[in-house]
Amino acid sequence: MHTAAAATAAPGFTLTRQQAVVAALHAVLPPRCVLSAAEDTRPYECDGLAAYRQLPMIVTLPDTEDQVLAILRVCREMNVPIVPRGAGTGLSGGALPIADGVVLSTARLNRIVRVDAYARIAVVQPGVRNLAISEAAAPHALYYAPDPSSQIACSIGGNVAENSGGVHCLKYGLTVHNVLRVRVATLDGEIIELGGEALDSPGLDLLAVFIGSEGMLGIVTEVTVKLIPRPATARVIMASFGDVVTGGNAVANVIAAGIIPAGLEMMDQTSSRMVEPFVKAGYDTDAAAILLCEADGTHEEVAEEIARMTAVLEGAGAIAIAVSSTEAERLKFWSGRKNAFPAAGRISPDYYCMDGTIPRKKLAEVLTGIAAMETTHGLRCANVFHAGDGNLHPLILFDANQPGEFARAEAFGADILALCVAVGGTITGEHGVGMEKINSMCVQFTRAELDAFFAVKRAFDPHGLLNPDKAIPTLNRCAEFGRMHVTAGRLPFANLPRF
Structure with missing residues (x-):
C-alpha cells in the first residue's frame, strides 16, 4: 500500500538497554555497520506493507558472514530479538521490526x-x-x-x-x-x-x-x-472475456488441455483500466477480464502452442484475441501486469494487496465471492493474479484518511482468505504470512499443526529470538481471533475448522 494506515509505534526500549546493546555490537562491528539514531533507523520501520510500522531499537548492516555470526552471538548472549531483512519489498510485514530488537539487514552482502x-x-x-x-x-x-x-x-x-x-x-x-x-x-x-x-x-x-x-x-x-x-523466442496471447466467470473457467480449460504456458495471468476490468493509462500496454479495457498467456521455446514450439491455446481460448468463450508480434510488444503486455500494484495509485489513495491460493477450478466461484464482498464491505477490489497456479492478488482499494476504512479493508482481506481456505486453498502463495496473515493461520491450521510448526522453529531457534511472533500464531491469539470473528455462534464460512 502507498501510505500508512496505522501510526508508528513508540520506541519499546530504554535508552540504557539500547546503549548496552550498541556498545556490545561496536565491539565486534565497524561503527558504520550499526545504526541507532531514530533518523537512521526510520527507513527500516516497515517493509512493503506500510500500514504496520515499528521503529527498531538498532539496525545492523554486516559486510561479511563473520559479522553476521558476531551479531547473532551478541543478540543471543543479551537475549535480543532479531528481525532479518532483505530489500524490504515484502508485502506481509515479515520484516516488521521488534520494538526492543535488532534488524539484521543483508543488503551489503551483495556479491x-x-x-x-x-x-x-x-x-x-x-x-x-x-x-x-x-x-x-x-x-x-x-x-x-x-x-x-x-x-x-x-x-x-x-x-x-x-x-x-x-x-x-x-x-x-x-x-x-x-x-x-x-x-x-x-x-x-x-x-x-x-x-x-x-x-x-x-x-x-x-x-x-x-x-x-x-x-x-x-x-x-x-x-x-x-x-x-533463455528460450529462443516467446509470444503472448491477450484474450478478452465478457465476464470474469468465463475468464476464470478458460484458465482451467487451458491446463485441462495439457498445455503448461510459460505464464498465465488474469486481470479484471478494474485492473486493466487502472494500468492502461499508466503503461499503455495495449490492453482491452472494454473486456470484463483479460488473460495473458505466454508460450516460449523454439520458434516451432511457440507457433504450435500459440495455435493450441488460441483454439482453447476461443472455445472457452473469448470475445477477442491479440497475439504479440514483436519482442517489444510482448514486454509491453507484461509491463502492464508487473506494474499493476503501483498503477493502483492512479485510482485510489491506498491499496491493500492480499495473497491467497485456490484450486484453478474454483477461480470463477472465488471471483464471484470477492465481488459480493465489495458490497458487504463497501470497498472496491481490483483482481490481478497468477491465474495458472491459482495464486490470487486482490487489491483492496481504500482511503486511509477516512476513519474506519483500513479496518474494513483488513476485514475484507480476512474474508477473502477464509474463502480461499473454504474452497480448498491456502492463505498465501508467495507473499508469506508475516504479521498480515497471522490471524488467518488460525482459520487454516489445527492446533496440532501449529504446534508442529513451533517444534520445527524450536529445533533451529531454541531461544526464540529469530523473527519472534511472526507467521505462527499462539494459542491465545487463535482464541482471541475466534472470539472476534464468531457471530451468534457461527463463523463466516460454516465448513471452516473451529478451535
Missing part, C-alpha cells in the same frame, strides 16, 4: 560469487537483486526463472525467505524449485549448508523446510540457484 555456465548455476550472496542474477548470466544465454513483480529491487535472500514466485512460476516453478543450496548462519553461531550442487543431497530435505520460513530459522549468507537457457 555475485560465481556464475558457472557449464553447471548452469550461480552462487550469490543474499543481498543480490533478483534481476541482477539474470543480468550476470545473460552473456551465457542463461537466466534465473523466478521473476516477482519487484524483481528489479527484491533480493534473493528475501525471495528465499518468502518462497517468491512471479509471472512465469507456472512453468518454471517458485524459488523452492530453483534453489539448490543455501548457506545459513544459525542462532547458535554455526554455519550449515542445506542442499547442494548435486542432484540430491544426503539426509533430510531441510532445504525445502528452510525456503519460505520467513527468517524464523536462520540467516541466509549464500545461495546457489539454478540457471536455465
Whole structure:
C-alpha cells in the first residue's frame, strides 16, 4: 500500500538497554555497520506493507558472514530479538521490526560469487537483486526463472525467505524449485549448508523446510540457484472475456488441455483500466477480464502452442484475441501486469494487496465471492493474479484518511482468505504470512499443526529470538481471533475448522 494506515509505534526500549546493546555490537562491528539514531533507523520501520510500522531499537548492516555470526552471538548472549531483512519489498510485514530488537539487514552482502555456465548455476550472496542474477548470466544465454513483480529491487535472500514466485512460476516453478543450496548462519553461531550442487543431497530435505520460513530459522549468507537457457523466442496471447466467470473457467480449460504456458495471468476490468493509462500496454479495457498467456521455446514450439491455446481460448468463450508480434510488444503486455500494484495509485489513495491460493477450478466461484464482498464491505477490489497456479492478488482499494476504512479493508482481506481456505486453498502463495496473515493461520491450521510448526522453529531457534511472533500464531491469539470473528455462534464460512 502507498501510505500508512496505522501510526508508528513508540520506541519499546530504554535508552540504557539500547546503549548496552550498541556498545556490545561496536565491539565486534565497524561503527558504520550499526545504526541507532531514530533518523537512521526510520527507513527500516516497515517493509512493503506500510500500514504496520515499528521503529527498531538498532539496525545492523554486516559486510561479511563473520559479522553476521558476531551479531547473532551478541543478540543471543543479551537475549535480543532479531528481525532479518532483505530489500524490504515484502508485502506481509515479515520484516516488521521488534520494538526492543535488532534488524539484521543483508543488503551489503551483495556479491555475485560465481556464475558457472557449464553447471548452469550461480552462487550469490543474499543481498543480490533478483534481476541482477539474470543480468550476470545473460552473456551465457542463461537466466534465473523466478521473476516477482519487484524483481528489479527484491533480493534473493528475501525471495528465499518468502518462497517468491512471479509471472512465469507456472512453468518454471517458485524459488523452492530453483534453489539448490543455501548457506545459513544459525542462532547458535554455526554455519550449515542445506542442499547442494548435486542432484540430491544426503539426509533430510531441510532445504525445502528452510525456503519460505520467513527468517524464523536462520540467516541466509549464500545461495546457489539454478540457471536455465533463455528460450529462443516467446509470444503472448491477450484474450478478452465478457465476464470474469468465463475468464476464470478458460484458465482451467487451458491446463485441462495439457498445455503448461510459460505464464498465465488474469486481470479484471478494474485492473486493466487502472494500468492502461499508466503503461499503455495495449490492453482491452472494454473486456470484463483479460488473460495473458505466454508460450516460449523454439520458434516451432511457440507457433504450435500459440495455435493450441488460441483454439482453447476461443472455445472457452473469448470475445477477442491479440497475439504479440514483436519482442517489444510482448514486454509491453507484461509491463502492464508487473506494474499493476503501483498503477493502483492512479485510482485510489491506498491499496491493500492480499495473497491467497485456490484450486484453478474454483477461480470463477472465488471471483464471484470477492465481488459480493465489495458490497458487504463497501470497498472496491481490483483482481490481478497468477491465474495458472491459482495464486490470487486482490487489491483492496481504500482511503486511509477516512476513519474506519483500513479496518474494513483488513476485514475484507480476512474474508477473502477464509474463502480461499473454504474452497480448498491456502492463505498465501508467495507473499508469506508475516504479521498480515497471522490471524488467518488460525482459520487454516489445527492446533496440532501449529504446534508442529513451533517444534520445527524450536529445533533451529531454541531461544526464540529469530523473527519472534511472526507467521505462527499462539494459542491465545487463535482464541482471541475466534472470539472476534464468531457471530451468534457461527463463523463466516460454516465448513471452516473451529478451535
